Each structure stands twice: as C-alpha cells, then as structure tokens.
Amino acid sequence: GNSVTQMEGPVTLSEEAFLTINCTYTATGYPSLFWYVQYPGEGLQLLLKATKADDKGSNKGFEATYRKETTSFHLEKGSVQVSDSAVYFCALQGGSYGGSQGNLIFGKGTKLSVKP
Amino acid sequence: KAGVTQTPRYLIKTRGQQVTLSCSPISGHRSVSWYQQTPGQGLQFLFEYFSETQRNKGNFPGRFSGRQFSNSRSEMNVSTLELGDSALYLCASRGGLADTQYFGPGTRLTVL
Numbered sequence: 001g002n003s004v005t006q007m008e009g010p011v012t013l014s015e016e017a018f019l020t021i022n023c024t025y026t027a028t029g030y031p032s033l034f035w036y037v038q039y040p041g042e043g044l045q046l047l048l049k050a051t052k053a054d055d056k057g058s059n060k061g062f063e064a065t066y067r068k069e070t071t072s073f074h075l076e077k078g079s080v081q082v083s084d085s086a087v088y089f090c091a092l093q094g095g096s097y098g099g100s101q102g103n104l105i106f107g108k109g110t111k112l113s114v115k116p
Numbered sequence: 117k118a119g120v121t122q123t124p125r126y127l128i129k130t131r132g133q134q135v136t137l138s139c140s141p142i143s144g145h146r147s148v149s150w151y152q153q154t155p156g157q158g159l160q161f162l163f164e165y166f167s168e169t170q171r172n173k174g175n176f177p178g179r180f181s182g183r184q185f186s187n188s189r190s191e192m193n194v195s196t197l198e199l200g201d202s203a204l205y206l207c208a209s210r211g212g213l214a215d216t217q218y219f220g221p222g223t224r225l226t227v228l
Contacts, residue, residue: 107158
C-alpha cells in the first residue's frame with residue numbers, strides 16, 4: 001500500500017541555518033504530495049503542495065520539489081527562524097490509477113527546534 | 117471564509133462512556149475527513165464523508181462511527197471508550213475529491 005517515510009527528529013538548528021527534512025514515498029499511480037506544519041496545541045496547517053512530477057511547491061520561504069524518479073519530496077528552507085519551530089508532516093493523497101483515494105497518508109512527523 | 121471549526125476543543129471522559137465530536141467544514145466544502153493523532157501511532161485516517169455518504173474508511177473498530185448532515189457538518193462518535201482512545205481528533209474539509217484538505221484545530225479527548 002501507499003506509505004510515507006520522513007526523517008526522524010528532533011532536528012535542532014540555529015537561527016538562519018539551512019533546513020532539509022527528507023521525505024520519500026511509496027505509491028501506485030500519481031499521488032499529490034503535501035507538507036503540513038503543526039504548532040503546539042494546534043491543528044495542521046498546509047505549508048505547500050505539489051500535484052505532479054517536477055512541480056515545486058513553495059510558501060513562506062519553504063520549498064519542496066516532487067521527484068518521481070527518486071520518489072521524494074524533501075522540504076528545504078534557506079534560513080530558518082525561531083518562529084519555524086514546529087512539527088512538520090509529509091503526506092500523500094491519491095495515487096491509485098482511476099481512483100479517488102481522498103485520505104491523506106502521513107509520515108511520522110519531524111520536530112524542528114530553532115534556537116536564537 | 118471561516119475555517120474548519122471543531123467542537124468541543126477539549127473533552128474528558130471515563131472508560132465505557134461514549135462521546136460525540138462535531139466538525140463544521142469550510143463553507144461550500146462537501147467532503148469531511150476525520151483523523152486520529154496519537155504519539156505512538158501518529159496521524160491515522162478514520163473515515164471520509166461526501167454528500168452525506170461514507171466514501172472511505174480506515175482501519176478502526178466499529179466503535180468509531182460518523183455521519184454527515186445535509187449542510188455538510190459532520191459528527192463522529194466513539195462508543196465504549198477505552199484508554200487508548202485518548203488522542204487529538206482532527207477534522208479536515210475539502211472542496212472537491214482532488215482538492216487540498218484543510219484542517220480544524222482538533223478536539224483533544226482524554227479517557228480516564
């Protein structure tokens with residue numbers, strides 16, 4: 001079945017450091033890929049998405065490129081801030097040929113802490 | 117547009133009781149999905165409703181059920197609560213079958 005694997009955390013960085021959180025997926029067909037972020041005590045917020053191969057999603061300085069050849073969707077940011085401290089989830093949706101599998105399948109989440 | 121709302125935000129119940137959680141989707145969205153989030157299992161899909169019909173179901177026991185009303189509001193019910201049902205229950209809505217899911221703030225359920 002479909003699955004998502006993302007790097008284990010926690011990740012601790014200093015402010016202005018470069019961030020990469022790795023995410024790989026297994027899916028049949030062509031899923032849509034997402035990054036969601038969860039701040040303490042809150043629900044999930046959509047950070048960015050990509051719906052087809054080679055698409056780049058971007059938002060608030062974060063970027064991720066849908067790489068079908070490596071089945072990856074790594075999250076990057078050039079310069080992190082303290083306010084980026086949160087848990088980041090990679091997820092996929094769909095991907096079954098001719099289907100409409102609407103449920104999201106999530107990775108385990110990566111906790112990011114940014115120190116001033 | 118107002119976002120996804122969930123009520124109540126916090127609940128404390130005891131084992132054996134039942135609980136009902138409510139979710140109001142973004143206006144115009146007809147699909148509502150429910151997820152359970154726990155430290156051990158992470159985020160797991162419970163079920164999805166579209167136009168009052170359950171379209172998809174995750175791997176949860178029959179104690180977990182849901183429904184959707186004609187105004188797209190959804191409720192989920194958990195009967196005969198167990199300690200392991202303590203979790204954050206998240207609701208998500210989307211406008212069409214291929215669209216992005218937008219999440220509410222969640223209901224934190226504690227079972228004592």
